[in-house]
Amino acid sequence: MSSTTEQSPAANGPPRHPRPVKPDEEQFRREVDALNSSIDDIKASINKLQESRSLSSDGTNKDTVATKRQELRATIDELCKKRSQLNDSKNAVVEDLKALQAGIKKKFETLKASKASSSSADFDRQIAALEAQQQSGCASLMEEKKIIAEISSLRKSKKAIESTKSDVAALSGSIDADRKAIEECRAALDAMDPEREQVRKALDEARSSLNALDEDRKSIQGERMALKVKLDAEYIKKREVQDTYRQRKEEYFEAMKLERAKRAEQQKKRRDELEHSKIQRELQEVLESADVPAFSSEIAMADVLIRHLTTTYLAPSSLPSEPAASMTSSVTPSRAVDSSVPDGAMVMKKKDGLDEDFIQLGTPRKSKAGRRSTTSSGGSPGPSQALKLDLELITQFAKLHVDIPSNVGGVEGTIATLETKKKEWLEAQMVETKKLKEKAESKAAGLRAKLSGLSQNGTAENGADSSDKNALSS
Structure with a gap:
């Protein structure tokens, strides 16, 4: 049992020296004042003699x-x-x-x-x-x-x-x-x-x-x-x-200096680690984005808009329009409200209780007779009927730089515009993808150089940190 107790400090590493205590300046002043008073008394006695x-x-x-x-x-x-x-x-x-x-x-x-x-x-x-x-x-x-x-x-x-x-x-x-x-x-x-x-x-x-x-x-x-x-x-x-006070003060401030340097080193190390993680994530994103073909998101958004406009206003089905909206939300990026709302549009709340807004485009209708007159006998929307688009679809129109149709009559022109843009993107996709890959590789090389520099700095600073620790322990 005693041998285990004796060997425990060695197992836990070298003994840590206690941190120097800051000398009491008030006590030092009192001691010096007392000595000065005694010196003055002795000098007075010498002068008297x-x-x-x-x-x-x-x-x-x-x-x-x-x-x-x-x-x-x-x-x-x-x-x-x-x-x-x-x-x-x-x-x-x-x-x-x-x-x-x-x-x-x-x-x-x-x-x-x-x-x-x-x-x-x-x-x-x-x-x-x-x-x-x-x-x-x-x-x-x-x-x-x-x-x-x-x-x-x-x-x-x-x-x-x-x-x-x-x-x-x-x-x-x-x-x-x-x-x-x-x-x-x-x-x-x-x-x-x-x-x-x-x-x-x-x-x-x-x-x-x-x-x-x-x-x-x-x-x-x-x-x-x-x-x-x-x-x-x-x-x-x-x-x-x-001399004792000066030595203890120097030892204390030297210890404080080493501790501050150690804390600064630790903070820098944490910052470097965070920077390292950030650069790694950025590198990973760059590498992943390099594998994605160019204009993929634009083509996907164009497909969603074409499908939605076609199924909703040109060839309506017996299914409600909410599934289309849910489909678009699953493909498109996270929802964001665009400030480019067309003139004459009005943001309204759906009556089914869902937390989704939509915009009604065109002139609002004032009576049921007017609503019946704008609807064909087969149930298809009329050319002058206002469009109902949620904010995500409007945001996608804005991202693709395509004008939003003001009524059902402008849907076909909008679909043609989307088809034309999609065709242009597909034609330029290979060349643009190559450019994006080259750009991603250049950016990845720069990020790897940053990672290498951080690793080298970390190795050198670890050596300096160990020497500071040895100095502090001694």
């Missing part, structure tokens, strides 16, 4: 903020320069202080050395002992070199002590002067500290103010970038909505 970006945190104008930033940078540069100058001055004082301290230390060492040595006589004894050891010849070469170096050092020390002892008072005064200079340097350094601290604080404040301005600007830039990303997302969404 742009305006706030041109102001500082206290509402100062953008130009004032830029000027303040430049002033802060100039102040920072000036303070940095001043701090560098103070540091250079401090370093110079420190270097002087270090030099004074080193000089005092050296002078203290000289004084200490001068106080440590007893006298120059001690140096002389040490030098004499070392010289005696050298001159004894017991010392090695290395020992002699050491003795010579020590003797030289003792002599220098002796000389320095001798010169120092004379300058002890001067060294003491110099040390006092250096100590005083050191105190002045330290006082100068202490005096520099408040100014340096003030410069440092001013520099920190300027940098803090500049950093605050930069932080405000960075914060505004961050918010602006976030809004820009959101704005881009809204534009992308709007573009997607527009």
Whole structure:
């Protein structure tokens, strides 16, 4: 059972794709308007941020903020320069202080050395002992070199002590002067500290103010970038909505176009089929008419009229005239009323209730005596008696272009005229029939060409129709 259900779509042909639905333009407009409103709100927020970006945190104008930033940078540069100058001055004082301290230390060492040595006589004894050891010849070469170096050092020390002892008072005064200079340097350094601290604080404040301005600007830039990303997302969404609507609209109108083309093709196909049937019927009629001899209908109508006039007015029989009328109606074409009614004729209704009209030709009779006088003793109609002809017979006279007799006396002349026309038709029948056949064959050839053209167009259009169906299904 399941296999039958699964195979049923394949048996019924390929699945039909649903017809595209026309997109809702009102909904599309609402979506686009909502997105445009959101975009306008985001743009307003960006403009507001742009305006706030041109102001500082206290509402100062953008130009004032830029000027303040430049002033802060100039102040920072000036303070940095001043701090560098103070540091250079401090370093110079420190270097002087270090030099004074080193000089005092050296002078203290000289004084200490001068106080440590007893006298120059001690140096002389040490030098004499070392010289005696050298001159004894017991010392090695290395020992002699050491003795010579020590003797030289003792002599220098002796000389320095001798010169120092004379300058002890001067060294003491110099040390006092250096100590005083050191105190002045330290006082100068202490005096520099408040100014340096003030410069440092001013520099920190300027940098803090500049950093605050930069932080405000960075914060505004961050918010602006976030809004820009959101704005881009809204534009992308709007573009997607527009592209989707445009694509669905194009698909819908393309489907409608294919359907209209299909309906037009079907209508054209039906018209071609009707035209094909019409041409076939016309061809059949042409072929059938080609087999009918020329003047057949004219000869038949002439025979009917001759027989009717002869049997009715020249050799009347005991039978009524209605069968003759019925005979003519069976041979002649469908009944049609001709407007060429002769003068003096009057259309009358038969009294037997049949739905047939007839025309009485000639002057109407007013009394029975008059009617009896116009009739012969044997019952035959008189020459002046009016004719009674139905409308079909009158129509046949008109078609054959034969004058209708106004009374019984003109019947023989009318019959002679009909016989003459019949003879002419019979003589010309063969030639005219050949012409009609040639004309029918030419017309049939044209109709066959039309049928062939319709068939070829139908084949080509069927191929185009199948391609349109494939396109619509895909």
